[in-house]
Amino acid sequence: QQQVKQSPQSLIVQKGGISIINCAYENTAFDYFPWYQQFPGKGPALLIAIRPDVSEKKEGRFTISFNKSAKQFSLHIMDSQPGDSATYFCAASKQARGNKLVFGAGTILRVKS
Amino acid sequence: NAGVTQTPKFRVLKTGQSMTLLCAQDMNHEYMYWYRQDPGMGLRLIHYSVGEGTTAKGEVPDGYNVSRLKKQNFLLGLESAAPSQTSVYFCASRRTDPTEAFFGQGTRLTVV
Numbered sequence: 001q002q003q004v005k006q007s008p009q010s011l012i013v014q015k016g017g018i019s020i021i022n023c024a025y026e027n028t029a030f031d032y033f034p035w036y037q038q039f040p041g042k043g044p045a046l047l048i049a050i051r052p053d054v055s056e057k058k059e060g061r062f063t064i065s066f067n068k069s070a071k072q073f074s075l076h077i078m079d080s081q082p083g084d085s086a087t088y089f090c091a092a093s094k095q096a097r098g099n100k101l102v103f104g105a106g107t108i109l110r111v112k113s
Numbered sequence: 114n115a116g117v118t119q120t121p122k123f124r125v126l127k128t129g130q131s132m133t134l135l136c137a138q139d140m141n142h143e144y145m146y147w148y149r150q151d152p153g154m155g156l157r158l159i160h161y162s163v164g165e166g167t168t169a170k171g172e173v174p175d176g177y178n179v180s181r182l183k184k185q186n187f188l189l190g191l192e193s194a195a196p197s198q199t200s201v202y203f204c205a206s207r208r209t210d211p212t213e214a215f216f217g218q219g220t221r222l223t224v225v
Binding site: 006009031032034036041042043044045046049089093094095097098099100101102103104105106 | 144146148156157161209214216
């Protein structure tokens with residue numbers, strides 16, 4: 001079963017627009033929710049992460065919004081730039097032996113200039 | 114500072130052949146992981162290790178074996194490759210507390 005569901009599969013946004021990617025999770029034991037960014041031919045790299053004790057975290061143009069009751073979290077990219085074109089993965093893990101990350105299916109973002 | 118290094122970067126195998134993928138990390142991380150990435154399926158955990166000499170199964174372990182004889186290295190083996198194992202494989206490492214996982218550059222494997 002897919003523990004983290006991500007949408008949309010792909011997204012096209014105009015330069016300067018807002019990109020929004022959503023994720024929903026099932027396991028209420030998850031306590032760490034990162035977003036990873038991946039460029040073609042590269043490994044995923046951490047973009048921003050949040051823990052469930054806060055509802056929002058902002059780093060530059062990137063913001064995570066977290067809704068614990070709805071078991072959902074989302075990534076907002078403000079003023080999207082062509083350089084933001086990449087694949088984005090949401091993930092979740094819980095404090096347990098191995099701290100295994102469970103990933104969403106990914107969203108391919110293209111920012112048109 | 115190399116981080117996580119995977120070798121090889123590309124490989125083509127014939128069905129039934131075997132190979133080993135090597136992952137090395139220089140951050141003294143306890144936890145190491147092998148994922149496979151397939152279009153539309155995200156990253157799925159194959160096997161992981163919580164320390165030197167330990168291994169455990171992940172979500173999709175069938176057809177793979179792993180070993181962690183040294184803390185800095187995590188090997189992924191395919192004993193008899195199948196076309197269904199055509200994928201991009203990523204190794205990652207992480208500290209014991211739930212913070213950033215660092216990924217290697219990936220190995221693109223094609224089984225024909």
